[in-house]
Amino acid sequence: MKIESIQNAKVKEWNKLKEKKYRDQTSHFIIEGDHLLKEALKTQQVLEIIALTEEFKEENIPYYEVTENIMKKLSKQQSIPKVIAICKKAIKKNINGNVCLLDDIQDPGNLGTIIRSAVAFQIDTIILSDNTVDMYNEKVLRASEGMIFHLNILRGNIAEYCKTLKQQGYCIYGTNVQNGQSLKDISFSSKSAIIIGNEGRGMNPALQQDCDKLIYIPMMNQCESLNAGVCASIIFYEMHKKEGIS
Numbered sequence: 001m002k003i004e005s006i007q008n009a010k011v012k013e014w015n016k017l018k019e020k021k022y023r024d025q026t027s028h029f030i031i032e033g034d035h036l037l038k039e040a041l042k043t044q045q046v047l048e049i050i051a052l053t054e055e056f057k058e059e060n061i062p063y064y065e066v067t068e069n070i071m072k073k074l075s076k077q078q079s080i081p082k083v084i085a086i087c088k089k090a091i092k093k094n095i096n097g098n099v100c101l102l103d104d105i106q107d108p109g110n111l112g113t114i115i116r117s118a119v120a121f122q123i124d125t126i127i128l129s130d131n132t133v134d135m136y137n138e139k140v141l142r143a144s145e146g147m148i149f150h151l152n153i154l155r156g157n158i159a160e161y162c163k164t165l166k167q168q169g170y171c172i173y174g175t176n177v178q179n180g181q182s183l184k185d186i187s188f189s190s191k192s193a194i195i196i197g198n199e200g201r202g203m204n205p206a207l208q209q210d211c212d213k214l215i216y217i218p219m220m221n222q223c224e225s226l227n228a229g230v231c232a233s234i235i236f237y238e239m240h241k242k243e244g245i246s
Contacts, residue, residue: 002065011070014050014086018076020134027089029136030074033081039146040087050074051083076138089136093152097124098239099165099193101158103204104131105228110199111135112143113229119147121236123194128155158195162210165193171212174203175231180216188239196232 003010016022017030028047031040034056040046041058048062052071057063071080100123105111111133118126128135135153154161162172171189174180175197195211197203208214217226217234226234 001063003070004067006070006073008070010064011066011073014048014074014084017086018074018138020136023089023134023136029087029089029141030084030138031087031141032075032077032084032138033142034083036141036146037083037085039149040085043090043149045087045090045149046085047088048086049083050085053082056083090149090153092154093125095125095127095154095165095168096152098122098191099125099127099170100232100236101127101161101193101195102129102132102228103158103195103207104129104198105196106133107199107228108133108137108139109143110227110229111137112140112145112148114196114232115140115144115151115153116147117229117233117236119150121233121240123151123236125152125154127158127161128153129158130156158204158207159210162193162195162207166210172210173235174208174211174214175235176203176208176214176216178216180214182218183215183235183238184218186213186215186238192239194232194235194239196228196235199228 014030017028023029031037046061049056049058050064050066054065068080074084075081100118115126133140135148141148165172170191170193172193174195195203195207217231
């Protein structure tokens, strides 16, 4: 089907998905570009494909060819993509494998980086605090490079999730620059959960009581701190290396 009017009802419906409120109401979200589409197709989350050319047609998925003006309206990028897609949110699964809990991460780029690194180093579940940035924000999706489709991502109260993890036999590690143990001296449990704190204040002090161990990343004195995405990536790598996962 070809759509040429920017006032078309479908175009208006798709455009609303740029707002978190509408994404929450519909459990749908919008992705841009062929790389994200490729990853979404692997997990069968694509509901509709909207493109400038027919090369992106997929069997059994509704396809709409649109004009550049419509694509410009729907896209949040400076250079419009050739294709966007409407996807359904993933079904939440039970907590499994190693876990990362994110305590009020605000920067979409950080969240996207953490998601990408989690897949690279075999973190199976990410738990977002209620005040963490929306995982379906377009900047998060782009920064994740499509890896968001390959993780179990939950959202809720971090302290409550910590209780659940304890009941399931997890060892919980918190990040603390002042009082933590050096990452190089840490032996990780076979069931590990890492709390990564907010970019500005770090991990909420109230969560320290839920941690079995506090850790920090040793670095040169000239550098006071690392951003949350880099911090998480280093910890994931060390955990992956020390567990001997191949």
